[in-house]
Amino acid sequence: MTADSLPLIGAGLDRVDAPLKVTGSAHYPNDFGYPGMVHAALVRATIAAGRISAIDTSQAQAAPGVLTVITHLTAPRLERGPMTLLGPSPPAPLQDDRILHYGQHVAIVVADTAEQARHAASLVRVEYETAKALLDLDDPRAEVLTDPWSLDTDRGDLDAGFAAADVVVEGTYTTPDNTNNPLGLMSTIALWHGDSVTVHDSTQWPHNVRTSLAQIFKVPESGIRVLAPYVGGGFGAGLRMWPHVILTVLAARELGRPVKLVLTRPEMFTSVGHRPNSVMRFKIGATRDGELVAIDADGVSSVAMEDDDYEPVSLCAAVSYACPNVRTRDRQVRLNIPCPGSMRAPAEGQGNFALESAIDELAHKLGMDPLELRLRNFAEVDPLSGLPWSSNALRECYRQGAERFGWSRRSPEPGSMREGRRLVGYGLAAVSYPAYQVPCQARASLHRDGSAFVRSAATDIGTGTYTVMTQLVAELLGLPTSRVRFDLGDSDMPYSPQAGGSGLTGALGNAVHAACRRLLREFLDLVGDDADSPLRGAGLGDVTVSEGCIHRIGAPDQGEAYTDILARHGLEGLSADGRSIPPQSEELGMAIAGAFGAKFVEVRIDPDLGLLRVARVVSAIDGGRILNEKTATSQITGGTVGGISQAMFEDTATDRETGRIANATFGDYLIPVNADVPDMDVIFVGGPDRATPVGTKGVGEVGLVGLAAAIANAVHHATGRRIRSLPITIDQLL
Ligand code: MOS
Numbered sequence: 001m002t003a004d005s006l007p008l009i010g011a012g013l014d015r016v017d018a019p020l021k022v023t024g025s026a027h028y029p030n031d032f033g034y035p036g037m038v039h040a041a042l043v044r045a046t047i048a049a050g051r052i053s054a055i056d057t058s059q060a061q062a063a064p065g066v067l068t069v070i071t072h073l074t075a076p077r078l079e080r081g082p083m084t085l086l087g088p089s090p091p092a093p094l095q096d097d098r099i100l101h102y103g104q105h106v107a108i109v110v111a112d113t114a115e116q117a118r119h120a121a122s123l124v125r126v127e128y129e130t131a132k133a134l135l136d137l138d139d140p141r142a143e144v145l146t147d148p149w150s151l152d153t154d155r156g157d158l159d160a161g162f163a164a165a166d167v168v169v170e171g172t173y174t175t176p177d178n179t180n181n182p183l184g185l186m187s188t189i190a191l192w193h194g195d196s197v198t199v200h201d202s203t204q205w206p207h208n209v210r211t212s213l214a215q216i217f218k219v220p221e222s223g224i225r226v227l228a229p230y231v232g233g234g235f236g237a238g239l240r241m242w243p244h245v246i247l248t249v250l251a252a253r254e255l256g257r258p259v260k261l262v263l264t265r266p267e268m269f270t271s272v273g274h275r276p277n278s279v280m281r282f283k284i285g286a287t288r289d290g291e292l293v294a295i296d297a298d299g300v301s302s303v304a305m306e307d308d309d310y311e312p313v314s315l316c317a318a319v320s321y322a323c324p325n326v327r328t329r330d331r332q333v334r335l336n337i338p339c340p341g342s343m344r345a346p347a348e349g350q351g352n353f354a355l356e357s358a359i360d361e362l363a364h365k366l367g368m369d370p371l372e373l374r375l376r377n378f379a380e381v382d383p384l385s386g387l388p389w390s391s392n393a394l395r396e397c398y399r400q401g402a403e404r405f406g407w408s409r410r411s412p413e414p415g416s417m418r419e420g421r422r423l424v425g426y427g428l429a430a431v432s433y434p435a436y437q438v439p440c441q442a443r444a445s446l447h448r449d450g451s452a453f454v455r456s457a458a459t460d461i462g463t464g465t466y467t468v469m470t471q472l473v474a475e476l477l478g479l480p481t482s483r484v485r486f487d488l489g490d491s492d493m494p495y496s497p498q499a500g501g502s503g504l505t506g507a508l509g510n511a512v513h514a515a516c517r518r519l520l521r522e523f524l525d526l527v528g529d530d531a532d533s534p535l536r537g538a539g540l541g542d543v544t545v546s547e548g549c550i551h552r553i554g555a556p557d558q559g560e561a562y563t564d565i566l567a568r569h570g571l572e573g574l575s576a577d578g579r580s581i582p583p584q585s586e587e588l589g590m591a592i593a594g595a596f597g598a599k600f601v602e603v604r605i606d607p608d609l610g611l612l613r614v615a616r617v618v619s620a621i622d623g624g625r626i627l628n629e630k631t632a633t634s635q636i637t638g639g640t641v642g643g644i645s646q647a648m649f650e651d652t653a654t655d656r657e658t659g660r661i662a663n664a665t666f667g668d669y670l671i672p673v674n675a676d677v678p679d680m681d682v683i684f685v686g687g688p689d690r691a692t693p694v695g696t697k698g699v700g701e702v703g704l705v706g707l708a709a710a711i712a713n714a715v716h717h718a719t720g721r722r723i724r725s726l727p728i729t730i731d732q733l734l
Helices: 018-022 058-062 114-122 158-163 206-217 243-255 265-271 348-366 370-376 394-405 465-477 504-526 562-568 629-648 707-719
Strands: 038-044 050-056 066-071 105-111 125-130 144-146 153-155 167-175 187-193 196-201 224-227 259-262 278-286 292-304 326-335 422-434 440-447 452-455 484-487 543-546 549-552 555-561 573-580 593-606 611-622 679-684
Touching: 038 114, 038 243, 038 265, 050 105, 058 066, 058 114, 066 114, 066 243, 105 114, 105 243, 158 278, 158 292, 167 348, 187 243, 196 206, 196 243, 206 224, 206 243, 243 259, 243 265, 278 348, 292 348, 348 370, 348 422, 348 707, 370 394, 370 422, 394 422, 394 593, 394 611, 394 679, 422 707, 440 465, 440 504, 440 562, 452 465, 452 504, 465 484, 465 504, 504 543, 504 549, 504 562, 504 573, 549 562, 555 562, 593 707, 611 629, 611 707, 629 679, 629 707
Parallel strands: 038 259, 196 224, 292 326, 452 484, 611 679
Antiparallel strands: 038 105, 050 125, 066 105, 144 326, 153 326, 167 278, 187 196, 187 259, 278 292, 422 593, 440 452, 440 573, 543 549, 549 555, 593 611
16 A cells, blocks of 8 residues: 555554553563662762862762762763764763752762662762852853854844834743653663673663764674663653763673663753743734734743753744744853753744744734734745745644634633633634654564564654554555554664654654565565466556555455465565655755644633633644544643643742752642643644655644643633743732
8 A cells, every 4th residue: 555545544543552551561661670780879969060079988888788889080081972963962971070050960879779779879978169050041140152053043124024013012931941751760771791782771762872872882883782662751851862871881881780770750850851941032013904024033041051952942933924024033041950951842832832922912912813813924835945835734723723612702802701700711822843854764574474573763652653653554564453563662673763853753654654665566576577476567556455465456356465475485574674764845845844733722710819720722733644543632632731731830940049959859840630631622634744655744742832822822811911921820810
């Protein structure tokens, strides 16, 4: 079967890995054990800036079960990891006495048991010379980086645009630090065998861990195997290779024994990235009839010392609407903070809050329906390149979403809708998510027994990769899903990029497509001059597949089963490799589109108590082809919960003196519970994207983006109060 005949919305097949997960047979990184395995614990800095003046490990060394304590005084010099698709590696650990942030690893302790290691870690005495830490975005002493990734944009004439505007809105929007908190505590097990090493790791990108460790430990990549068949969630925390992974591998090498490290929840707050805080000043001008004529967007966000994570929070202002005069500027301020990293919808998660709030403010000032204003400024072509979209069903998102939600019932005046004593607010936000794809490889095999095995070194961080790839293979090879095994999470498999940036389903799906097509061609080559085969001389374009058979299109009786072909030729199986390369805009003459979405939210507010509840959410999503309705819907509803969390709950609270994170536990770091999560309705609209064979666009992040603005806009509609600072808390509503 060719990709063209795939269903637009794939069946909602149950997760193929679900039975393993619910019976405890799916092994997450910290579920593995080895004979002689020992356990590590970390010691973290308790100041944000300065240096270690003394470190005394004698008590720790003498504690029961302790095997080693490694500090900057005893660690070998380590090269920093490589530049990756996602930027540079975080700085190498234990390289000198400087402290750059609170929570920085200052020692790793290894003991026979995890409890012994943790106890001994508490006995390491560290004395510091404390310097004044840089912890505020507006600290005048901080270094400011200007457009380090060359992503600032300019088009048209901004001054002329504002001069032509009848109405201008301007606001400063702020978002706090948020911390990725996958339920699975991130874990590493390292096991050396001579000069090679096996590593179990909670990573979203096994090949990155392999490449990084190869460079750092000067071991050929062939000597490193990274395993991550199951990962206890990700949200971006597993994209970069973090220093604790290096320390575990280092300790295992020193001891010549397998070492396991499981981060604690508080350590997760300082060791595996976070969504950096931001301050965004957005100014928008429009004509009286609602035509956008100028957008000026300025974003400032934080970055760690000696790190380079970058989130262009203002960029969404340049790509979302048809507006002739636009300027976007991003600045980063270097602070004594733990290294940020991507957290579900990096940059868009913050920028969209500012942009879509500002659009709502503009609609209010114009006296225009916010949906109408957005429709009027729909970008018929990609605003950046001027090229036609490879696909764009945003207008359908608006139309179908509004209908499902009942947007027409909204009375425009703030505070005009009530239910009992509660104020009711309707809010809307749009999302134009950028496309992201990188090369990927897969290998497909068909065995004599008629089963298929396809693999690639990707990860399934809970998103459904195992399941949707199983379905895709089944469709492409004409097999029942029960005869297909898809495997992943092993760096010895063909190269895969990270599960991130909403890009894996596309990159991997198209690699799987290429591998399956090539496999079919192998079969046709085999019977090319086979007088016994009804497929003799057939090309790929002449055949289709179903029920384990290849047959001529339109002639189901002119074909034969894979198993018959293999048996007749005395083969155990056939295999083929496939790769996907990202579609190129210029080559195709079209702008490669990501997902689009429209989010409609109803809130209820108790005006006396300032209590805000989200009552309903409708998400209308153009995600291109949807491989599995159930897992895709779960992606959007999960993202919606993440968006509600960003809008109303999450706020990593940092002590301004010590840099200590004050709420680094699940008891203190607020996230929504079931009672905070309303009915969530998801509609998929649009069609397959025409830039790639499979035509998916990725739905990992579009679900989260827009919720913050839609909720803030609904709050304004309910109360007349404009909240420009996340999270929206009770005190802002009293
Ligand atoms: Mo995500 S932040 O693309 O893992």
